[in-house]
Amino acid sequence: MTTTTLAPSALRAEVARWSPSLWIGIGLLAFIVLAGLFAPWLTPYDPLRQDYGAALRAPDAAHWFGTDSLGRDLFTRSLYAIRTDLVIGFWTTYVPMLIGVLLGAYAGLKGGWFDAVLMRVIDTALAFPFLVLIIVILAILGPGTQNIYIAVFLVGWTMYARLARAEMLVESGKDYILAARTLGFPTARILLRHALPNVINSSIVFSMSDFVLNILLVSGLSFLGLGVPAPTPEWGAMVAEGKDFMQQAWWISTLPGLMIVLTGVALALLGDGLTHRLGDRHVTGH
Amino acid sequence: MAGNESSLLTVRDVDVRFAKARTLADIVLRRPAAAVHAVASASLELRPRETLGLVGESGSGKTTLGRAILQLHPVAGGEIRYRGRSVHDPMPDWQRRLRREMQMVFQDPYSSLNPRLTVTQTLGEVLRFHRIVPDAGVAAEVARLLDVVGLPRSMADRLPRAMSGGQRQRVGLARALAVRPTLLVLDEPVAALDVSIQAQILNLLSDLRAEFGLAMLFVAHDLSVVRHVSDRVAVMYRGRLVELGTREEIFLRPAHPYTRMLLAAVPQIVARKRVRPVQAATDMNAAVVGGCPFAPRCPQAVDRCREQVPATAVLSETHSAACHFAAT
Numbered sequence: 001m002t003t004t005t006l007a008p009s010a011l012r013a014e015v016a017r018w019s020p021s022l023w024i025g026i027g028l029l030a031f032i033v034l035a036g037l038f039a040p041w042l043t044p045y046d047p048l049r050q051d052y053g054a055a056l057r058a059p060d061a062a063h064w065f066g067t068d069s070l071g072r073d074l075f076t077r078s079l080y081a082i083r084t085d086l087v088i089g090f091w092t093t094y095v096p097m098l099i100g101v102l103l104g105a106y107a108g109l110k111g112g113w114f115d116a117v118l119m120r121v122i123d124t125a126l127a128f129p130f131l132v133l134i135i136v137i138l139a140i141l142g143p144g145t146q147n148i149y150i151a152v153f154l155v156g157w158t159m160y161a162r163l164a165r166a167e168m169l170v171e172s173g174k175d176y177i178l179a180a181r182t183l184g185f186p187t188a189r190i191l192l193r194h195a196l197p198n199v200i201n202s203s204i205v206f207s208m209s210d211f212v213l214n215i216l217l218v219s220g221l222s223f224l225g226l227g228v229p230a231p232t233p234e235w236g237a238m239v240a241e242g243k244d245f246m247q248q249a250w251w252i253s254t255l256p257g258l259m260i261v262l263t264g265v266a267l268a269l270l271g272d273g274l275t276h277r278l279g280d281r282h283v284t285g286h
Numbered sequence: 287m288a289g290n291e292s293s294l295l296t297v298r299d300v301d302v303r304f305a306k307a308r309t310l311a312d313i314v315l316r317r318p319a320a321a322v323h324a325v326a327s328a329s330l331e332l333r334p335r336e337t338l339g340l341v342g343e344s345g346s347g348k349t350t351l352g353r354a355i356l357q358l359h360p361v362a363g364g365e366i367r368y369r370g371r372s373v374h375d376p377m378p379d380w381q382r383r384l385r386r387e388m389q390m391v392f393q394d395p396y397s398s399l400n401p402r403l404t405v406t407q408t409l410g411e412v413l414r415f416h417r418i419v420p421d422a423g424v425a426a427e428v429a430r431l432l433d434v435v436g437l438p439r440s441m442a443d444r445l446p447r448a449m450s451g452g453q454r455q456r457v458g459l460a461r462a463l464a465v466r467p468t469l470l471v472l473d474e475p476v477a478a479l480d481v482s483i484q485a486q487i488l489n490l491l492s493d494l495r496a497e498f499g500l501a502m503l504f505v506a507h508d509l510s511v512v513r514h515v516s517d518r519v520a521v522m523y524r525g526r527l528v529e530l531g532t533r534e535e536i537f538l539r540p541a542h543p544y545t546r547m548l549l550a551a552v553p554q555i556v557a558r559k560r561v562r563p564v565q566a567a568t569d570m571n572a573a574v575v576g577g578c579p580f581a582p583r584c585p586q587a588v589d590r591c592r593e594q595v596p597a598t599a600v601l602s603e604t605h606s607a608a609c610h611f612a613a614t
Binding site (some may be wrong): 185195197 | 348
């Protein structure tokens with residue numbers, strides 16, 4: 001559509017511009033995603049299968065991450081939890097991003113009452129700590145994966161709307177937007193085809209750290225008992241289950257916790273690499 | 287009332303104001319936000335195939351007036367008519383027609399093109415949107431436009447960042463010409479370019495004017511640029527038109543002291559005589575409430591200038607100036 005199909009040489013040129021942090025970030029994330037996808041082939045155990053005879057085993061050759069108090073293999077559960085956490089992280093990041101960027105960019109382009117009302121709504125939402133707002137909404141709706149989605153969709157778009165509006169205010173004064181208006185293009189075309197591709201970069205970069213924060217949010221909610229319901233493998237819930245056994249079995253909380261850290265590092269590196277890759281357009285662009 | 291039959295564009299008593307943000311004091315005192323008068327009762331006319339140069343220093347309102355004509359700024363008073371019909375008439379057919387007949391070329395060739403679209407995409411979008419040619423003919427029309435503005439066809443797949451300022455300005459010109467307009471508003475089209483490139487673009491503009499019979503409103507701060515391309519010249523100072531005349535009248539018999547000041551600032555190879563340097567606008571806010579806006583900077587100002595706004599003196603059928611001393 002807006003970019004021509006990448007010829008092999010163009011692809012090679014693109015790859016040549018990737019920074020080491022982008023490389024490592026993409027590699028780590030690909031590794032994690034593949035581990036989640038191929039979990040059934042990577043481990044002989046069932047993530048839900050309980051085995052009281054093998055409860056609270058320390059990590060060894062049979063159970064790489066040890067077992068929990070119900071005798072479930074923690075390595076298996078950590079792998080299957082990749083699916084849960086990345087899927088929830090993806091939706092809780094990119095649905096709000098879509099809503100927020102569209103609303104914010106439109107407000108920045110048009111201004112007027114829509115802009116004024118939207119900004120006051122955002123100010124109000126951002127006046128509360130994010131987690132507190134989510135917990136309040138979940139307290140009303142009740143716990144569960146579906147309600148986490150609803151709660152985050154209601155609140156998460158505000159940061160993106162603010163970012164996109166700020167970028168749009170800069171962009172809308174540029175002559176190419178005026179030229180599009182002079183040519184009589186409708187607002188939807190100006191917004192989607194001309195403005196959005198030029199204002200979305202900062203939101204994409206921000207979404208990488210937001211992704212990490214959302215995984216931590218889901219883990220935190222599960223830790224508090226408001227998140228993913230019990231038997232489903234989820235890193236935060238696993239950390240919470242392990243807290244009663246910290247003295248005897250350190251691995252129950254620690255190793256799933258390290259999975260969260262690893263995912264966080266991968267996304268942070270990816271975000272850092274994207275900042276440089278997307279940012280250098282502005283430098284060479286002038 | 288339809289405008290003069292011979293006129294393509296008629297601008298009558300147009301005011302453009304920019305509202306400042308409403309301050310707390312404004313709200314407490316229940317008064318509206320303060321406004322800056324960017325253009326104050328400006329009137330001018332443009333005939334078919336004619337080029338009118340619009341000059342003035344930065345802040346004089348010349349760009350704003352050009353943008354108001356293309357409805358990029360709302361107008362606070364007065365009227366703008368194209369072929370006798372108001373440009374603010376909201377009929378969709380009329381608006382679509384206006385978009386095809388009036389186009390604009392922007393000053394900054396670095397921000398006037400979408401950085402993510404290639405030349406073909408930029409021009410093709412315009413051609414398809416306005417159905418200038420059938421879809422199958424878009425590629426050929428893009429190639430033709432590139433020829434018209436003097437760009438090699440190999441530029442067609444370039445992104446703006448891979449082009450020079452002069453090349454980008456040619457693309458901006460091609461985009462404006464794509465709809466085959468009758469009237470072109472050029473907002474300082476060469477101010478951001480190197481001097482050698484300026485001459486190329488100015489020559490290109492004269493060629494295009496002759497070839498397509500375009501009427502042009504040429505906005506510039508530099509009289510020497512306007513001299514090459516204009517049939518008539520309008521001089522603006524602080525939102526007001528202070529002098530209007532044919533090219534010869536403005537350059538050989540300037541009647542307003544501000545025009546003379548601008549002319550003195552034009553560099554000359556052979557200095558004819560010592561000229562008074564342009565006085566900077568020292569204190570714009572000191573501008574006289576009841577007098578001539580130019581009085582604080584005018585070398586000829588007398589008491590009368592500070593007390594009475596000068597009426598527009600008609601010097602010939604084509605020449606007028608807003609100065610008490612214009613007729614003498």
